[in-house]
Amino acid sequence: NAGVTQTPKFQVLKTGQSMTLQCAQDMNHEYMSWYRQDPGMGLRLIHYSVGAGITDQGEVPNGYNVSRSTTEDFPLRLLSAAPSQTSVYFCASSYEGRGSASGNTIYFGEGSWLTVV
Amino acid sequence: AQSVAQPEDQVNVAEGNPLTVKCTYSVSGNPYLFWYVQYPNRGLQFLLKYITGDNLVKGSYGFEAEFNKSQTSFHLKKPSALVSDSALYFCAVRDIPASSNTGKLIFGQGTTLQVKP
Numbered sequence: 001n002a003g004v005t006q007t008p009k010f011q012v013l014k015t016g017q018s019m020t021l022q023c024a025q026d027m028n029h030e031y032m033s034w035y036r037q038d039p040g041m042g043l044r045l046i047h048y049s050v051g052a053g054i055t056d057q058g059e060v061p062n063g064y065n066v067s068r069s070t071t072e073d074f075p076l077r078l079l080s081a082a083p084s085q086t087s088v089y090f091c092a093s094s095y096e097g098r099g100s101a102s103g104n105t106i107y108f109g110e111g112s113w114l115t116v117v
Numbered sequence: 118a119q120s121v122a123q124p125e126d127q128v129n130v131a132e133g134n135p136l137t138v139k140c141t142y143s144v145s146g147n148p149y150l151f152w153y154v155q156y157p158n159r160g161l162q163f164l165l166k167y168i169t170g171d172n173l174v175k176g177s178y179g180f181e182a183e184f185n186k187s188q189t190s191f192h193l194k195k196p197s198a199l200v201s202d203s204a205l206y207f208c209a210v211r212d213i214p215a216s217s218n219t220g221k222l223i224f225g226q227g228t229t230l231q232v233k234p
Contacts (some may be wrong), residue, residue: 004160022218023118026203033221041122042224058221089158104149104168106222108162 002026006091006109013081013116017117021076021112023091031094033106036060036087039087043090081116088113120189121210123225127155130198130232138193138228140208149211150191150220154204161207167191178202196233205229 005020025032033048035058045058049068061083065077074093078085094106120143130136142148149168153161165176165194172184182193191208206229 004197014125035224040126043209044221044224045221048221105163105166106151107163108153108161111158113158 003089004088004093004107004109006112008112009110011110011115013078013114015081015083015116017081018079019081021089021091021114023074023076023079024072025091025093025107026072027093027095028071028108029093029095029107030035031096032068032072032094033058034064034066034074034076035090035092037090037111038087046076046089078114081086083116086114086116119210119223121225123206123207123208123228125217125228126226130230132200132232132234135196136195136202136230138206138208138230138231140193140225142189142191142208142210144210146167148181150184151209151211152176152180152191153182153207153209154178154195155207155227159180164193164206174198186200198230200232200234203230203232 004025030051034046035043037043044060046056046064047066049055052068052071055066055068068074091109091110092106122141144225152164155161156162164180165174167174168186175181180195184191194204205227207227208218210221
């Protein structure tokens with residue numbers, strides 16, 4: 001049981017390039033989300049998904065796309081990278097699990113450090 | 118609008134002394150409250166949560182937090198700090214336990230805890 005796995009851990013992009021951050025979870029969680037972490041701002045929600053085939057926007061969705069073709073995977077795509085997207089990105093997963101001790105707990109990956117130059 | 122405030126950017130304590138990291142929240146309904154810890158260049162680790170029930174919640178590594186509805190606070194505490202507790206701590210809230218909100222957390226900006234020997 002690996003939990004939430006993100007790749008790559010570090011990436012440098014040039015302005016205008018595109019790339020995909022991969023995220024996979026092996027806990028059969030229906031809910032997955034992407035956050036970005038910036039100094040002094042905590043974590044902000046980019047996109048989230050409540051199940052395969054269903055995605056929705058979070059607080060800061062502009063410049064990012066997501067898809068959820070399977071329960072396990074939730075990739076985040078940067079269409080045309082900008083310096084403002086330099087950040088640390090975290091993928092997370094959870095399940096409702098009423099009455100379960102682990103229900104409603106959001107589990108995070110180790111993060112992807114992205115620099116756009 | 119939902120929000121979380123961590124009024125202190127940094128908390129300094131001596132090893133062996135009690136520590137408190139403050140958190141206040143604003144939500145429209147009943148909150149689900151969480152504390153996470155982040156060590157340098159790592160992901161967020163779950164510490165504890167309040168969903169319902171006893172206002173005093175005990176979590177990992179000897180941490181606890183008290184839910185105070187009248188003061189809308191969820192302060193993190195530990196009776197005796199360790200140098201290894203030095204890290205970045207995040208308080209987070211999820212508003213109204215609707216399925217559509219699962220996986221969507223609102224984070225505070227984070228508090229750096231520095232424990233000195």
